[in-house]
Amino acid sequence: MALPEKYKSPYESTKVEGPVYDKELNSGFFTPENLVKAFPERYNADAWTTITPPPNANGRLHAGHALDVTLKDIIGRFKRMNNKRVLMLPGSDHAGFETQVVYEKKLEKEGRSRFGMDRDILYKEIYDFTIQNKDTVAGEVKRIGASYDWSRDTFTLDEKVVSGVQDTFIKMYNDGLVYRSKRDVNWCSKHQTSLSDVETTNKELVDTFYTFKIGEFLIGTSRPETKFGDKYIVVHPTDPRYSKYSHGDTFTAEWILGETTFTIIKDESIDMEFGTGAMTITPWHSSIDFDIAKKHNLEMVQVIDENGKLMEIAGELKGLRAITEGRKRTVELLEQKGLLVEKNEKYTHVVPVCYKCETPIEPQLKDQWFVKMAPLAEKALEASKKGEINFVTDQFRKTYEYWMSNPIDWNISRQIVWGIRIPAWFKNKGTENEEYYIGHENPGAEWVQDIDTFDTWFSSGQWPVATLGFVGGKDMEYYPTQLMETGRDLVFKWVPRMVIFGLYLTGEVPFKDIYLHGMALDEKGQKMSKSKGNVMSPIDLADEFGMDALRMSLIVGSTPGNDVSMSKDKIRAYKKFVNKLWNITRFVLENTEGVNLDVNLDNDKAKRIQEVKDAIAKHINEYQLHLGAEELYHYVWHEFADVVIEDVKKDLTDENKALLKYMLKEIVTMAHPFMPFVTEEIWGDIRSEGDVELLLVKEWK
């Protein structure tokens, strides 16, 4: 066979990648059952499964996804070549709140708003938007080379997932692990929904800290505007300064709106060291205050409405935006009355804000569904302590265990349309005779379904079970899976929830190994963000340098759990490497035409390449992909190209030619997990009769 024309010019990734992926995909070997069918002797034993974290179906892929997919795909391809019945299961997440926020921005641009829109119409619009993006995202994941089983592609809003997730809710309710309660929740006044603790973030603010006088008490606060309803003074039971008061004593004093009766409450949660050791409480708008109020059975009054505005109770200040104008006017009122004692304008504190819009969280008392976390977290903690979970990146075990040791009941109700409906039905909702019923079906004409949807993590937490068909499902033979590889930012958002649901539904931890990768940063080590303009699209980079080069650049020099800096220089370096391999192939093809000798493997060169392959295998098995990739790079370039070829060149005997060809086959074999496209392409030109058609399923050995 003459040298194929394509080798006479440098490697052109754009011509190769699409067809190679199609060839692999169409072979059906991304589906494990087909491996068994084609090679029963190799694939009838162990399965190796990873459930891939579903990218949000609301935009394009970013560099972090490329790292995510590459890591998994390298391991998966390696395991497949090592005769594991590999199942890498892809999917997409409707990403409830996230997507709704994205869609709201789109609506805003169009001069529309979700408020007042018909629920079904809004849902349908977001659904169409998501489905469209979902396909774009899947297409981009494929470009990275993901050898995922797309026949099992799952969407969190697939009917079977939805009903399974609802089943779990019903089961948990029946087991006493879900309850309805009126409690302080994190309320975002912009997005008009409650949020879980992981959906808020902290923002440092420099505010003014005020000290006011109530009778003889000095009360410090950074939130005067919440003080309209305050009528309790809380002190520590053993505080000598207030020993003359007993719990329950009352007194009257001048306050914002006039003479007010205050009651003394003694509670141990007070820090005597802070300020004057006395505070007033606002139970409706502070969960700490709420806890105190609940304990002592105190009145709770709403001061700020769902839009963040002062309510009737604020008198003439009604309707003002609480934290801005409301605060200013409240202070003025108190100052006029001579009750303002001190202003510290440089008070630095941290306030929780909505992680999407940074609107300060205004706690509100709301009736919501909660998951009782303590019993679930206890088991998830135990699983880690007992070593049932192997953290490849062990530094995250502590974070995980800390989280599981300090569980907070989880609010799973969201006041948004985009999500899975909660299977709860109400009669006489909002009245004193309110009743609810938990179940899939509407129990009667006078009942209406809860309009809230589940927190997205309630469904994605069940992902490993959901994708495999839930308990009794046809794919549950793949459960528990081998690997969960995801971003380190999900160490407490997602990972513990999967463990919790996995244990709850099946009694088994859903995965054996957890590998948490770092974030993909720009070349200066900064986070990529649209506002900084330093976002690198993996697709654009692949168009410029080739996906194999991008994959290599993401792996080399990137250690598990640590962030990786991306730079075009680095990717360019591996583009050269890919081309080097291309030229090696050209040389071998040009010089080994018609040679068909058995190779004598009893020589240093053949032994050495086996040694390298074993080393790479060891590194991959230990999840040290960066070491494997580096080993590969150095062997191919600085040993095989620089030494072996130069050496053999001088003495091109038939034996040497056969050896060269053998070695190149070994090289593409061990390079394939890292660089699937170029290696698969080369394989098509160097494989002999009797070799498998696709490198994808070549035995590693």
Added chain:
RNA sequence: GCGCGAUUAGCUCAGUUGGUAGAGCAACUCAUUUACACUGAGAAGGUCGGGGGUUCAAGUCCCUCAUCGCGCACCA
């Protein structure tokens, strides 16, 4: 405040049971059409953040300090 990570060549980073420092990029000197210029050969470049300890031996283990980054919790 608590936790985690980082600090190694100009830049970005490797360095897996402790055994006299490595890569890519950049810069330098040669080679000049070679399978490959998306090249080859060579040289240069670091008291491994500071201090202390363990050890025959420390980039590596322990303690401590400093700086940077990330996460969590917070106090009315």
